[in-house]
Amino acid sequence: MSLDPARMIPMANAIRALSMDAVQKAQSGHPGMPMGMADVATVLWSNYLKYDSAAPHWADRDRFVLSAGHGSMLIYSLLHLSGYAHPTMEEIENFRQLGSPTAGHPENFLLPGVECTTGPLGQGLAMAVGMAMAERHLNAEFGDELVDHRTWVIAGDGCLMEGINHEAIGLAGHLNLSRLVVFWDDNQITIDGSTDLSTSENVRARFEATGWFVNACDGHDYADIARAIDEAMEAGRPALIACRTMIGRGAPNKQGTAATHGAPLGAEEVAAAREELNWQAAPFEIPDQVRQEWRSAGSRGHEIRSEWGTRLDNSERKAEFQRRMAGDLPEGFDLSEFITGLIREPAKVATRKASEMALAEINANLPDTIGGSADLTGSNNTKAGGIGPFTADDYSGRYVYYGIREFGMSAAMNGMALHGGVIPYGGTFLVFTDYCRAAIRLSALQQVRTVYVMTHDSIGLGEDGPTHQPIEHVQSLRMMPNVLVMRPADTVETAECWEIALRQKDRPTVLALTRQGLPQVRTEVAGENCSARGAYRVKSANADRKVILIATGSEVSLALECAARLEADGIGADVVSMVCTQLFDEQDDAYRADILPDVAPEQLLRVSIEAGTTFGWDRYTMTHGLRIGIDRFGASAPAGDLFEKFGLTADAIVPQIMNKLNG
Numbered sequence: 001m002s003l004d005p006a007r008m009i010p011m012a013n014a015i016r017a018l019s020m021d022a023v024q025k026a027q028s029g030h031p032g033m034p035m036g037m038a039d040v041a042t043v044l045w046s047n048y049l050k051y052d053s054a055a056p057h058w059a060d061r062d063r064f065v066l067s068a069g070h071g072s073m074l075i076y077s078l079l080h081l082s083g084y085a086h087p088t089m090e091e092i093e094n095f096r097q098l099g100s101p102t103a104g105h106p107e108n109f110l111l112p113g114v115e116c117t118t119g120p121l122g123q124g125l126a127m128a129v130g131m132a133m134a135e136r137h138l139n140a141e142f143g144d145e146l147v148d149h150r151t152w153v154i155a156g157d158g159c160l161m162e163g164i165n166h167e168a169i170g171l172a173g174h175l176n177l178s179r180l181v182v183f184w185d186d187n188q189i190t191i192d193g194s195t196d197l198s199t200s201e202n203v204r205a206r207f208e209a210t211g212w213f214v215n216a217c218d219g220h221d222y223a224d225i226a227r228a229i230d231e232a233m234e235a236g237r238p239a240l241i242a243c244r245t246m247i248g249r250g251a252p253n254k255q256g257t258a259a260t261h262g263a264p265l266g267a268e269e270v271a272a273a274r275e276e277l278n279w280q281a282a283p284f285e286i287p288d289q290v291r292q293e294w295r296s297a298g299s300r301g302h303e304i305r306s307e308w309g310t311r312l313d314n315s316e317r318k319a320e321f322q323r324r325m326a327g328d329l330p331e332g333f334d335l336s337e338f339i340t341g342l343i344r345e346p347a348k349v350a351t352r353k354a355s356e357m358a359l360a361e362i363n364a365n366l367p368d369t370i371g372g373s374a375d376l377t378g379s380n381n382t383k384a385g386g387i388g389p390f391t392a393d394d395y396s397g398r399y400v401y402y403g404i405r406e407f408g409m410s411a412a413m414n415g416m417a418l419h420g421g422v423i424p425y426g427g428t429f430l431v432f433t434d435y436c437r438a439a440i441r442l443s444a445l446q447q448v449r450t451v452y453v454m455t456h457d458s459i460g461l462g463e464d465g466p467t468h469q470p471i472e473h474v475q476s477l478r479m480m481p482n483v484l485v486m487r488p489a490d491t492v493e494t495a496e497c498w499e500i501a502l503r504q505k506d507r508p509t510v511l512a513l514t515r516q517g518l519p520q521v522r523t524e525v526a527g528e529n530c531s532a533r534g535a536y537r538v539k540s541a542n543a544d545r546k547v548i549l550i551a552t553g554s555e556v557s558l559a560l561e562c563a564a565r566l567e568a569d570g571i572g573a574d575v576v577s578m579v580c581t582q583l584f585d586e587q588d589d590a591y592r593a594d595i596l597p598d599v600a601p602e603q604l605l606r607v608s609i610e611a612g613t614t615f616g617w618d619r620y621t622m623t624h625g626l627r628i629g630i631d632r633f634g635a636s637a638p639a640g641d642l643f644e645k646f647g648l649t650a651d652a653i654v655p656q657i658m659n660k661l662n663g
């Protein structure tokens with residue numbers, strides 16, 4: 001351990017200089033936070049953090065999360081100085097410019113060493129909780145010799161004001177994630193000015209109340225920072241260190257004020273800061289001695305990593321560990337036999353139940369899954385396959401009782417997926433995807449495999465009424481890039497969707513599942529996963545084809561009923577199950593044109609049926625098509641009465657189709 005100020009001050013000032021110069025050059029960005037936390041970060045990265053800058057993907061590295069993502073120049077400086085291949089100095093000079101990995105906020109998919117995308121305040125901390133959970137779980141599975149690392153977080157006032165941090169710290173305290181350490185950049189400043197303007201909360205007492213160890217230090221005193229870290233590491237509980245810092249430290253006229261938060265300091269103040277810090281190097285130049293100190297900090301972990309590598313080589317579990325960390329499914333993992341069995345034994349069950357049936361098969365054969373629910377286990381049917389609870393006393397469990405923390409659950413799932421080695425899934429009611437939405441968006445942006453098991457997917461849930469009945473949810477989730485939104489129609493499609501979801505290494509899936517029982521629509525063995533096409537023909541027209549009914553989930557069987565009536569009148573009708581619009585859109589032109597031929601509407605009427613908003617369905621029905629759905633809030637009543645009231649019956653739909661055909 002070396003905390004000699006003669007060594008540490010220039011190391012920290014290198015971060016300050018890079019941060020103010022990059023922001024100045026870009027004429028955009030946030031110098032205050034990196035300059036304020038430079039000392040804490042230098043102590044952590046030079047003496048505590050377990051990493052090897054030559055091996056950013058080393059499985060047993062400590063995870064570092066910059067939850068206060070606006071301070072992105074802090075992590076870019078740390079990565080560059082400690083010797084990661086990226087960002088290069090040129091990339092730092094191109095801070096916030098097109099094509100440079102030094103994006104405005106840190107993006108996990110642009111830079112190794114950025115463990116997660118941060119910027120939406122609070123979510124970094126909540127993802128770190130998930131990372132710490134995955135670490136403990138894999139430790140329980142593979143032992144200290146392969147998995148033994150910590151998760152460190154830098155969070156700002158903003159991260160600790162956001163509601164999600166309440167969910168996250170509650171979960172971390174309850175699960176006693178003692179290898180999680182959060183540094184709070186306690187600088188008493190946010191964008192609007194002093195924190196006095198908006199808060200009088202006792203943050204430390206709040207963390208203590210959830211079972212955390214709480215500590216404080218002078219964030220500019222190396223020895224004091226180290227003392228606080230030592231105590232936190234010994235605490236046996238998740239730890240918060242309140243670091244009293246001065247935002248923009250080193251900028252003599254602006255430090256301590258909100259003026260340094262999110263704007264370039266200006267040429268004059270940058271020059272004054274150089275003077276104040278006694279930093280003579282030109283912009284984007286690092287003195288050799290300082291660079292060397294940083295390089296040796298960045299290679300501190302080299303030997304530890306090679307010892308770890310030897311242990312891995314000698315481990316009987318090497319192949320399994322590597323498979324899990326690579327995110328590959330076990331060789332031969334395949335649900336096709338299970339699916340064939342479902343086809344052979346038709347069952348009328350809710351798709352939430354069908355999901356439970358699939359999970360029983362999956363969890364028994366895929367040790368990677370960690371399931372859970374935000375206190376709706378019995379409704380989401382998420383606990384299956386004999387998996388036991390994940391608790392503070394037994395981290396080997398594979399089922400998380402997240403409590404009523406939908407957003408915290410979703411963010412924790414992201415953290416677990418980003419950590420690697422596990423495939424998280426979690427449930428709540430579909431209507432509460434609104435509570436999860438900001439985390440689902442980060443699943444998609446960060447390209448992670450998380451599976452959202454969202455049940456009670458329409459008015460079909462019945463009596464709980466409009467607060468619980470999704471209307472716009474499925475469609476609004478479909479708008480989000482890089483998410484598979486799937487609404488399966490029966491046991492077969494549900495199992496197919498699960499198989500597809502598990503095979504997505506770089507995108508999340510939302511499964512929209514029913515509360516109510518559904519008849520089986522798939523009764524013939526297809527020899528392939530039909531749902532993987534996104535949409536496919538469940539039934540082809542018998543009579544001369546005049547209509548294509550495009551339905552999803554619970555409305556596929558309704559579409560079949562409508563088709564039967566049309567056929568009885570000599571009107572041929574295809575029924576297409578649109579399981580997943582995203583996957584359908586990815587099919588080639590020929591396949592899409594086969595399912596939805598480009599023919600004039602007079603010749604071939606397209607009708608969409610979905611128990612939700614009709615908004616956007618013209619994408620598939622075309623303007624002249626017919627869109628059956630619900631464009632208002634639902635009501636509280638038994639499901640059957642609601643389907644009738646909202647016109648989602650063959651009696652109501654078939655005449656509308658006839659009108660269109662005759663009109």
Ligand SMILES: Cc1ncc(C[n+]2csc(CCOP(=O)(O)OP(=O)(O)O)c2C)c(N)n1
Pocket residue numbers: 032033068070119120121122155156157158159162185187189190191247261
């Ligand atoms: C969810 C969310 N809301 C708002 C913002 C915009 N924002 C970025 S930083 C910030 C202030 C944060 O204050 P603090 O964490 O104390 O950062 P400091 O000013 O100390 O660097 C705000 C409101 C954001 N990034 N994320």
Ligand SMILES: [Mg+2]
Pocket residue numbers: 156157158185186187188189190
């Ligand atoms: Mg602040």
